[in-house]
Amino acid sequence: MDVSRGASHAEAAPSTGTTIVACTYKGGVVFGADGRVSIGNYIMNRASNKIAPLSDYIFLCRSGSAPDTQIISDNVRHYLHQASAESGEEPSVLMAANLVRLLNYNNKDHLVGAMLVVGWDKHAGGQLYGVPISGTLAKEKWAIDGSGSSYIWGYCDSEFKEDMTRAEAENWVKEALALAMTRDASSGGTIRMYTLDDAGVHYTYIPGDQVPQFMGDLPFPTGGPVGAVLGSAGREGGMVIG
Amino acid sequence: LGTSIIALTFDGGVILGADSRTSTGNYIANRASDKITPLCDNVYTLRSGSASDTQAIAGYVQHFIAQHQAEEGDQVTVKTVANLVKMMAYNNKDFMQAGLIVAGFDKHGGGQVYSISLGGTVTATPFAMSGSGSTYINGFCDKYWRENMSEQDAMEFITRALRYAMTWDASSGGCIRTVTITAAGVKRQFIQGSQIPPTYGELPRQQVVA
Numbered sequence: 001m002d003v004s005r006g007a008s009h010a011e012a013a014p015s016t017g018t019t020i021v022a023c024t025y026k027g028g029v030v031f032g033a034d035g036r037v038s039i040g041n042y043i044m045n046r047a048s049n050k051i052a053p054l055s056d057y058i059f060l061c062r063s064g065s066a067p068d069t070q071i072i073s074d075n076v077r078h079y080l081h082q083a084s085a086e087s088g089e090e091p092s093v094l095m096a097a098n099l100v101r102l103l104n105y106n107n108k109d110h111l112v113g114a115m116l117v118v119g120w121d122k123h124a125g126g127q128l129y130g131v132p133i134s135g136t137l138a139k140e141k142w143a144i145d146g147s148g149s150s151y152i153w154g155y156c157d158s159e160f161k162e163d164m165t166r167a168e169a170e171n172w173v174k175e176a177l178a179l180a181m182t183r184d185a186s187s188g189g190t191i192r193m194y195t196l197d198d199a200g201v202h203y204t205y206i207p208g209d210q211v212p213q214f215m216g217d218l219p220f221p222t223g224g225p226v227g228a229v230l231g232s233a234g235r236e237g238g239m240v241i242g
Numbered sequence: 243l244g245t246s247i248i249a250l251t252f253d254g255g256v257i258l259g260a261d262s263r264t265s266t267g268n269y270i271a272n273r274a275s276d277k278i279t280p281l282c283d284n285v286y287t288l289r290s291g292s293a294s295d296t297q298a299i300a301g302y303v304q305h306f307i308a309q310h311q312a313e314e315g316d317q318v319t320v321k322t323v324a325n326l327v328k329m330m331a332y333n334n335k336d337f338m339q340a341g342l343i344v345a346g347f348d349k350h351g352g353g354q355v356y357s358i359s360l361g362g363t364v365t366a367t368p369f370a371m372s373g374s375g376s377t378y379i380n381g382f383c384d385k386y387w388r389e390n391m392s393e394q395d396a397m398e399f400i401t402r403a404l405r406y407a408m409t410w411d412a413s414s415g416g417c418i419r420t421v422t423i424t425a426a427g428v429k430r431q432f433i434q435g436s437q438i439p440p441t442y443g444e445l446p447r448q449q450v451v452a
Contacts, residue, residue: 141442142442150377150378150380151377151378151380151381152378152380152381152382153378153379153381153406153409153410154378154379154380154381154382154383154403154406154407154410155379155381155382155384155385156381157406157409157410157441157442158382158402158406160442175385176381179380179381179384179385180381182381182384183380183381183384214384214385
């Protein structure tokens with residue numbers, strides 16, 4: 001994600017350094033994000049969490065400006081909490097998406113947040129809303145965003161089917177992320193993935209060495225000379241990077 | 243030439259595929275362009291980047307290769323043609339914006355694909371794609387491309403990949419043209435826009451005018 005904001009953010013979307021992927025399936029929603037935060041060529045965080053909870057069953061996938069999306073998620077979490085206190089019920093996903101959208105729209109000159117609002121409520125089950133920069137709100141069956149998403153439009157379109165099973169949907173999200181992370185230098189590291197259904201929230205963390213590898217990638221180093229070097233550096237109290 | 247172009251080798255030859263849209267800004271200047279240009283009998287090129295630059299290069303290369311063919315007295319190799327295209331691109335790199343893929347069949351090396359990028363680098367690969375639309379199908383092609391496919395599988399792969407590139411890239415679209423080059427010769431095929439199945443969110447083609 002772009003941690004340092006450039007001179008003019010009202011122009012077309014800056015390089016976001018993220019891949020976020022979400023889809024609905026028969027029974028709920030699955031969504032996930034990569035973990036890389038980079039400043040130029042330096043990876044500031046290789047295992048960041050780009051998915052923010054807005055309520056117990058509603059989440060925000062964040063891409064675009066890191067500070068902007070953090071502020072948006074904090075504000076909407078607060079509003080939703082108030083709304084659910086007043087209504088006595090769990091907030092609806094549409095309300096959460098609308099709140100995010102209103103922040104984007106009313107502050108369009110200042111904010112650069114391309115987000116997905118995903119959640120489960122008892123009115124309409126699993127839902128996914130795209131809330132891109134400038135304040136559009138679009139209900140979608142599947143959605144992707146972030147710099148890495150450019151590379152997987154073809155894959156996602158070709159593979160998505162309505163009414164997938166949970167396993168198919170999770171595989172779709174995981175492979176889409178892995179393919180984007182293969183080709184986008186600003187996406188990578190780890191995969192964090194959530195599945196929401198009527199049973200609740202299921203979280204999967206896929207560390208970097210277990211992310212599916214595709215053509216052109218070197219396999220993650222295991223054991224051997226590289227492992228020995230890293231291992232010994234750790235034992236001797238040296239810094240282990242990577 | 244906002245474009246989607248793909249070439250790949252298969253068991254017996256090469257297939258070149260392209261969309262057909264040429265746009266100036268938001269206006270589609272030609273919705274049925276032919277981006278697959280012959281350089282000699284057994285070698286064709288896919289053009290992306292500036293339409294005029296690539297047409298100029300193709301014109302020069304056709305001329306010089308015809309001469310070379312006459313002197314050689316035999317089939318020109320794909321590598322020779324690709325090298326000549328590279329010379330044009332490299333020696334005029336400050337004045338041009340041309341991304342070409344040169345592909346063909348010769349009896350020494352079989353089917354070959356050479357990709358010549360903006361600065362004049364040549365890379366020989368079994369599969370190559372270029373143009374603005376190719377970005378969106380990186381994931382798809384990484385997942386589904388295999389070496390040594392059959393002609394039928396290769397054709398299906400190319401048309402599927404182009405279909406998605408044409409959907410998601412505004413500068414690509416229209417119809418799909420392919421050229422298959424084997425030892426037997428050259429075969430041209432054309433898939434009309436209305437025959438390309440719609441993708442996510444698209445209206446079925448009968449309802450669309452252009």
